[in-house]
Amino acid sequence: MTDTHLDCDVLSALQEIMGDGYPDLLDTFLTDSEERLSLLHQADDAERLGAAAHSFKGSSSNMGAVRLAALCHELEQHAKQKNLAQIEKLVQNIDSEFAIVRPLYEAERQRALCG
C-alpha cells in the first residue's frame, strides 16, 4: 500500500538531507498541503486551478507523494482543457489521496522523532 502512495527511497533521501529538520519538513508539508487543498476548492477559474495544481504537484513530487503528484498533474492538464466533469472528479480524488497519505506522513514523523 505504502509503495503506491509514497516513494520510500525519496523519504529516506529526505531524512538524510534534512537530518534533525526532517520531522519539521514533514510537518510543514502537511500544513502547506492543507492550504493548497483549500486553494483547489476555492479556485473559481481554470487558470487559478491549474496554477494551484501545478504548485501542489511540485511539492508533492519533492516529498515522494507519487500518486498525489500524478493526480495533481492530471488536474493541471484538464484545467488547461477546461474539462469541468473531469476536474470535479480529480479534486475529489486528490482529497481522498491526501486523506490517505496524511496519516502515513504523521506516522513517519512519529517514527523519525522516536527513532
Next chain:
Amino acid sequence: MPSLEPLTILIAEDSAADRMLLSHIVRRQGHEVLTAANGAEAVESFRQQRPHLVLMDAMMPVMDGFEAARQIKLLAGETLVPIIFLTSLSESEALARCLEAGGDDFLAKPYNPVILAAKIKAMDRLRRLQATVLQQRDLIARHHEYLLNEQRVARAVFDKVAHSGCLSAPNIRYLQSPYALFNGDLLLAAFTPAGDMHVLLGDFTGHGLPAAVGAMPLAEVFYGMTAKGYGLPEILREMNAKLKRILPVDMFCCATLLCLSFQRRSVEVWNGAMPDGYLHTIATGERKPLTARHLPLGVLSPQTFDDRTEVFPMAVGDRVFLLSDGVMDTCDSDEQLFGVERLHQVFAANRQPDSLFEEIERALRDFGGEARDDVSMVEVSLLEAAQLSPPAPVYSDSGQSCPLDWSASFEFRAATLKRFNPLPYLLQLLLEVHGLRAQSSALYSVLAELYSNALEHGVLGLNSSLKRDASGFARYYLQRNERLAALQDGYVRVHLQVMPEGKGGCLIVRVEDSGSGFDVARVLERPLDGVRLSGRGISLIRQLGHNASWSDEGRSARVEFFWEALA
C-alpha cells in the same frame, strides 16, 4: 578550477516545504541562503543583499517568477546574476518564457541535490567569467584613457619644442597628420644665424610613444645647433651619436636633412635611408632625385658615421620636395603598394607646382588606399633672401658684462680643418658684444664666406670657376670632400679685434690662409652680382661688410663692422 567559494544564494519559492528542503540542500553545499516566498519579496531581497545567484520558482503569488527575474536582471545591470528556474514545467512554451525573462537554467522537481550542486557550480563559473571579462574591459578602457592622455601630454610638450622652428615660413608647405609624431614622423625647420634654412624630415622606426620619445632629443639637437650656426655635418654627427647612445638597437631614425642657402642659391642634402626627395628645377621642369646615400641616424658608431653631404645649385622659385614612406607604402584593397612609379606619374601630370600636394593626395585616394596617418610631405622653395625675415635671436643677458676692447687670434691647422667647424664658437664669442647682435646674420654670413673661401680656395686650392654650371657645382663639392679628407697641412688664421669708438664700436675681422692666393684686382673688377653661381662669396662680403679688402696676393682678407650707441 579554483575550489568553489561560498556564494550567497537567494531561494524564491512559495511552497514552504520546498523552500525548507531547498534551503537545507543549498546550505549543506556550503552556501549562504536568503529566502523569499514570492516574486516581490525576491526582488526586494535582491535589492538589499545582492546575492550571487537566484533559485526562482516560476509560479508564485503576488509577483510570479518571470517578472521577478526580469526585475532582478535589470537591477544586476552588467553583473551576471545567474537565475535558475525551479520548475516542474514540462511544456516547451513555458520553458521558453523562463529564458525570455532572463533565466539561465532550469532545475526540475523533484530536486536532485547532485544535479543542483553541478548547476550551481557551472553557473558560478559563468558568473566569474563574466566578472573577469568586465574587469578586463574596464582595465583596457582605463589603460586606453591613460594612453590617450599620455599622448596628449607628449604632443603638447613636443609641439612646444617643434614650434620653436620656422615651419610657418612663407617658403615652406607641408602636410602632416596631427598624430604623425606617434607614427614616428618628424618635421623640423629653423633658420641659421646666417639666414640659411635647415629642414629635417625624419621617420623613426616603430610606433606610439617609443617612436615619439626619440623625436625630443633629435629636435633639441637640431634647433640648438642650427641656432648656434653649426653646419649639417656637425649637426648630423651629433644627432647620430645622441640617438646611437640613447636608443635601443632596433630603433633608429631615417632622415633627410637640408640646408637651403638663399644667399648662395644652393641646397645641401644628406639623405639617410629616406625615400628619394626631389629637387624641382622650374626652368627645365626636371625633378632630380635626392637619393639616400647613408644609413639611418642612430645606427652607426660615431667613428664610422658618414656625414658627407651633396650640394646642388638652385634658382629662385626652385623647390625641394621630401616625403615619408607612408606615401609609397599606401596600400589598396588588394594590398598593392602605391609605389614610386605612381608618384612619378603624378609628377609628370603636374602643371601647377602649387597644387602638387593636392594631386598626390587625390592620387592616393583614387588609388583606393586606406587613409594613413603617417603620410608626411614637405616642399621648400628658394626665395630671394630679402623675401624671408628670419626671427631676431633672443638674448637673455643684461649686457652689463659686454666686452668692448679686446682682440684674439686663432690658427686652425689641417687636422682641425678636417673635422671641426670653428664658426659657431667664433660667432658665440662675437655676440657677447651687444652692439654686434643686431647684425648677427650679416656677421655670420661674412664670417662663413671668409672661412670657406680661405679653406676651399686657399687651403684646398679649389677653383671657384668650377661652380659656373650645375654639373661643375656638384664636381666642386665632390673635390672639396676628397681634398679635405686627404689634407695633410695648411692653416686658416682668424684675427678678431673689437674696439670702442665713441658710444659705439668697431670690429675688424682678418682671415688668412696658407693657399696660393688669387688675382685680387681681376676678381674685384667684376661688378657686384647676385645671380652667378660662382664668385658669390666675394660679392656677398663686399655687400654685407665694410671696407672689405684683400692683401698678400689674396691670402689675407679684412672686413670691418661698425655699430652706433645702443638705445
